[in-house]
Amino acid sequence: MTLDLVIRNALLEDGGVPQDLGIRNGRIETIAPRIATDARALDAGGGLVIAGFADSHLHLDKACLLDRASNPTGTLKGAIEAVSAAKRDFTTADVHARGARVLEKAIGQGTTLIRTQVEIDPGVGLAGFEAVRQLKADYAWGVDLQICVFPQEGLLNYPGTEALLRRALDEGADLLGGCPYTDSDPEGHIKALFAMARDYDVDLDFHLDFDLDTSWRHLDWVARETIAHGMQGRVAIGHVTKLSMLPPGPLTDTIALMRDAGIALTVLPATDLFMTGRDHDHGVPRGVAPAHRFHEAGLCCTVATNNVLNPFTPYGDCSLPRMANLFANVAQLGSPEALARCFAMVSEEPFRLLGRDPVIREGATADLVALPCASRADAVAEIGRPIWGVKRGKPSFEAPLPRLLRPGVARPAALAV
Numbered sequence: 001m002t003l004d005l006v007i008r009n010a011l012l013e014d015g016g017v018p019q020d021l022g023i024r025n026g027r028i029e030t031i032a033p034r035i036a037t038d039a040r041a042l043d044a045g046g047g048l049v050i051a052g053f054a055d056s057h058l059h060l061d062k063a064c065l066l067d068r069a070s071n072p073t074g075t076l077k078g079a080i081e082a083v084s085a086a087k088r089d090f091t092t093a094d095v096h097a098r099g100a101r102v103l104e105k106a107i108g109q110g111t112t113l114i115r116t117q118v119e120i121d122p123g124v125g126l127a128g129f130e131a132v133r134q135l136k137a138d139y140a141w142g143v144d145l146q147i148c149v150f151p152q153e154g155l156l157n158y159p160g161t162e163a164l165l166r167r168a169l170d171e172g173a174d175l176l177g178g179c180p181y182t183d184s185d186p187e188g189h190i191k192a193l194f195a196m197a198r199d200y201d202v203d204l205d206f207h208l209d210f211d212l213d214t215s216w217r218h219l220d221w222v223a224r225e226t227i228a229h230g231m232q233g234r235v236a237i238g239h240v241t242k243l244s245m246l247p248p249g250p251l252t253d254t255i256a257l258m259r260d261a262g263i264a265l266t267v268l269p270a271t272d273l274f275m276t277g278r279d280h281d282h283g284v285p286r287g288v289a290p291a292h293r294f295h296e297a298g299l300c301c302t303v304a305t306n307n308v309l310n311p312f313t314p315y316g317d318c319s320l321p322r323m324a325n326l327f328a329n330v331a332q333l334g335s336p337e338a339l340a341r342c343f344a345m346v347s348e349e350p351f352r353l354l355g356r357d358p359v360i361r362e363g364a365t366a367d368l369v370a371l372p373c374a375s376r377a378d379a380v381a382e383i384g385r386p387i388w389g390v391k392r393g394k395p396s397f398e399a400p401l402p403r404l405l406r407p408g409v410a411r412p413a414a415l416a417v
Contacts, residue, residue, distance in 0.1 A: 002024065002037075002039075003022045003023060003024050003029060003035070003037045003039040004023055004024050004025070004039060004040075004393055005022075005023040005039055005040050005041070005042065005366075005390070005393060005394075005395075006020055006021065006022050006023065006035055006037050006039045006040070006041045006042075007020060007021040007023070007041070007042050007043075007044060007049060007368060007370075007390070008020055008041050008042065008043045008044065009043055009044050009045055009046045010044040010047075010048075010049035010368075010370070011044065011046060011047055011048050011049065011374065012031075012048075012049060012360055014048075014340070014374075014375040014376055014377075015375075017033065018033075018044070018046050019031050019032065019033060020032055020033065020034055020035040021035075021049070021360070021366075021368070022035045022037065022039075023039075023366045023390070023393045024393070025393065026365060026366055026392040026393035026394075027363060027364065027365055027366055027393065028360065028361065028362055028363065028364050028365075028366050029362065030362060031360075031361070031362055042370070042388055042390070042395065044370040044387075045370075045372065045387075046374075047370055047371050047372045047373055047374065047387075048370070048371040048373050048374070048375070048376070048379065048384075049360070049368050049369065049370050049371070050347055050358070050360070050368070050369055050371065051112065051347070051351065051358045051359070051360055051364075051367050051368065051369070052110055052111060052112025052113065052347075052367050052368070052369040052389065053109070053110050053111045053112065053113075053320040053321070053346050053347055053350075053369070054111065054112070054113040054114070054302075054320075054346070054347065054350035054351045054353075054354060054356070054358075055106065055111050055113070055114045055115070055304050055305050055318075055320060055346075055350065056115050056236070056266050056302040056304045056350035056353050056354060057115060057117060057205070057238050057266045057268060057302075057304035057305070057306055058102070058106075058114050058115070058116050058117070058304065058305045058306065058308075058318075059116065059117050059118075059119075059306065059307050059308075059310075059312075060095070060098070060099035060102055060103070060116045060118070060132055060135065061087075061090070061095050061098075061099065061116075061118050061119060061128035061129075061131065061132060062083050062086075062087065062119065062128075062307070062310055062312075063098050063099060063101070063102045063307065063308045063309060063310055064098040064101055064102065064308065064309045064310065065082075065083065065086055065098070065309070065310040065311065066309050066310060066311075066314055068086050068089075069082040069083055069085070069086040069310065069311050070082060070311060071311035071312075071314075073278065074274065074275065074278055075275065075278050076210055076211075076275050076312075078311065079275070079310075079311040079312040080152065080153070080182065082311040083152075083310065083311060083312075084123065084153060087119065087123060087124045087128075088123055088124070090124050090127050090128060091127055092127050092130045092131045092134070093131075094131075095127060095128050095131035095132070096131040096134055096135060099131060099132060099135045100135060100138070100139070102308050102318060103135060103139045103142070103143060105308075105317060105318040106143060106318040107139070107142040107143050107389070107396060107397055108318075108386075108397045108399060109317065109318045109319045109320065109321075109385075109386065110320070110321075110369040110371070110386030110389055111143060111318065111320060112142075112143055112144065112367045112369065112389070112391060113143065113144045113146070113350070113351060113354055113356060114143055114144070114145050114146065115145075115146040115148055115175075115205070115350075115353075115354055116132055116145055116146070116147055116148065117148050117150055117177055117205070117207075118132050118147055118148065118149050118150070118168075118173075119150065119151075119152040119153075120149045120150065120151060120161065120164045120165050120168055121151055121152070121153055121158055121160075121161045121164065122158065122159075122160040122161065122164065123153075125164065126164060126167065126168060126171075129147070129149060129168045129171075129173065132145065132147055133147065133171070133172055141391060141392075141394070141396065142389075142391050142396040142397070143391070146174045146175070146354055147172070147173045147174050147175075148173070148174065148175045148176065148177045148205050149165055149168040149169065149173040149175075149176060149177065150165075150176065150177025150178055150179060150205070150207070151165065151177075151178070151179060151182075151183075151189075152179050152182065152207075153179075153182055154179070154182045154183035154184065154189065155178075155183055155189045155192055155193070156183055156184060156185045156188050156189055156192065157183055157184035157185070162192065162196070165196065166196065166200075169196075169200045169202065173202075174202065175197075175202045175203040175204065175205060176193055176196060176197050176200070176202050176203075176204055176205075177193075177204070177205045177206060177207065178190065178193045178204065178205075178206040178207065178208075179206070179207040180206070180208070180218045180221075181207070181208070181209070181210060181211070181218065186218055186221070187218075187221055190206075190218065190221050190222055190225055191225065193206075194225045194226075194228075194229050194231070197229075197231070197234075198229060203231075203234040203235065203236070204231065204234065204235045204236070205235075205236040205237075205238065205266075206218075206222055206235070206236070206237045206238065207238055207239055208222065208237040208238065208239060208240050209237075209239065209240045209241065209242040209243075210239040210240075210241055210272075210275075210276075211241060211242060211276070212241060212242060212244070212245050212276060212277065212285060212287060213242065214242055214245050214246060214250070217242050219237065219240065219242075219254070219257075219258075220257070222235065222237060222261075222263065223257050223258065223260075223261040223263060226261040226262065226263060227260070227261050231262075232261060232262030232263075233262040234262075235261070235262070235263050235264070236263065236264040236265070236266055236300075236353060237263055237264070237265060237266065238265075238266040238267075238268060238304070238306075239266075239267075239268055239271075239272060239289075240265065240267075240289050241272050241276050241287040241288070241289060242289075243265075243289035243290065244272075244276075244285065244286060244287050244288055244289050244290065245285065251290070251293065255293065255294055255297045255299070258294065258299055259297060259298065259299055263299075264299065264300035264301065264302070264353050265289065265291055265294050265299060265300070265301045265302070266301075266302045266303075266304050266353075267288060267289050267291040267301070267302070267303050267304070267327060267345075268303075268304055268305070268306035269288050269303065269323060269326045269327045269330055270305070270306065270307075270313050270315070270316065270323065270326060271306040271307055271312050271313045272286075272287045272288045272289075273286060273287060273288060273326075273330065274312075274313055274314070275287070275312065286330050288327065288330045288331070290331060291303065291327070291331075291345060292327075292331050292333060292338065292341060292342070295341055295344075295345065295349070296341075300349055300352060300353050301345055301349060302345050302346070302349050302350040302353055303320070303323050303324055303327045303342065303345040303346050304320075304323065304346075304350070305318060305320070305323060319383065319385070320346035320347075321343075321346065321379050321380060321383045321384050321385075322383050323346060324342040324343055324345060324346045324380045325342075325380050325381070325383050327342055327345070328342045328380055328381075336375070336377040337377075339376070339377035339380040339381055340375070340376040340377045340380075342380045343376035343377065343379055343380050344376070347376075365392060366390055366392060366393040367390065367391055367392065368389065368390040369386045369388075369389045369390075370386060370387050370388050370389070371384040371385075371386055371387070372384060372385070372387055372401055385399060386399060387399055387400060387401060
């Protein structure tokens with residue numbers, strides 16, 4: 001059989017039997033227990049092979065800003081103000097350089113698909129969008145980018161923002177985001193974005209309800225507009241830290257509301273843990289929405305990175321297994337079944353949210369990532385570090401497992417002392 005590449009000893013499902021995958025012209029040509037071929041081979045070593053991880057919410061344009069933007073208070077307000085001041089000096093080249101640094105981390109962590117949120121307003125103009133659009137082209141060899149443009153600092157209170165959002169959509173942005181809690185007219189903000197999404201026939205992804213006060217919320221308005229516009233299955237909401245404070249009854253009601261509206265939930269544990277509860281001096285609430293409850297009820301739920309090395313989140317290595325592990329710790333999940341569901345929230349679920357099929361089958365695009373783990377639960381529990389990746393049939397990164405240097409065992413010449 002004439003192939004470009006063969007993957008050996010790949011475990012495609014928990015408890016399955018390792019298979020070989022034959023790749024030709026960027027697609028999976030055949031899957032079989034043993035494929036006879038002289039093509040170049042990559043060995044999965046009997047570990048899991050998946051279509052990669054998908055990050056459903058990642059800000060490339062404002063990543064890696066700690067050298068120029070600080071947030072001593074650690075609050076959401078402080079972070080927004082710090083980035084607002086810094087982005088006045090953003091250039092396309094600057095955003096591209098910082099975004100490239102993050103994308104290279106993400107590719108090396110096995111991420112093959114990203115929805116990136118890009119700020120648009122008269123202060124920064126289209127500099128961030130133009131840089132990310134170039135990154136989308138420059139890094140297509142390793143990762144696919146879906147660009148979501150949104151008004152971080154409000155829409156109706158910031159004249160000129162809507163015109164810029166429309167320009168970005170005209171020039172190739174994939175979908176539209178929102179941030180009603182920063183607008184002087186949150187309900188008008190939501191309505192305007194639904195109207196714009198209808199004009200362009202694009203999906204919506206909102207930053208929403210990023211506080212702990214359950215006496216009011218914008219979620220209900222978003223759900224109402226979603227149903228009114230017939231956009232079930234096309235709206236996602238992120239953060240929604242209010243949900244972490246709901247008692248069982250109201251939580252059940254909210255799950256039913258979101259299920260009826262077909263709204264997907266994205267939880268951003270690193271940022272949500274870092275920023276919420278800053279007004280507490282003891283008994284600090286976690287502030288992470290219980291995505292596992294919504295997932296168990298059949299909603300599309302994802303766990304994502306959000307920010308990397310900036311005033312919103314001053315750390316990050318772009319490892320989605322690490323983010324799933326962090327969520328599992330916060331939600332106190334430990335059973336193999338629960339950990340496997342956490343794995344789904346950084347793999348299968350975000351793929352489906354972003355409109356991609358994550359199933360490895362004959363004829364599928366050969367986007368593949370190998371993990372040194374025997375199960376999805378193990379990948380979360382052990383924060384499984386991918387060992388290699390393939391994008392459209394071509395190797396995209398290698399990260400071999402550590403080689404222990406036991407006393408008395410011969411070492412490679414380069415390490416001999």
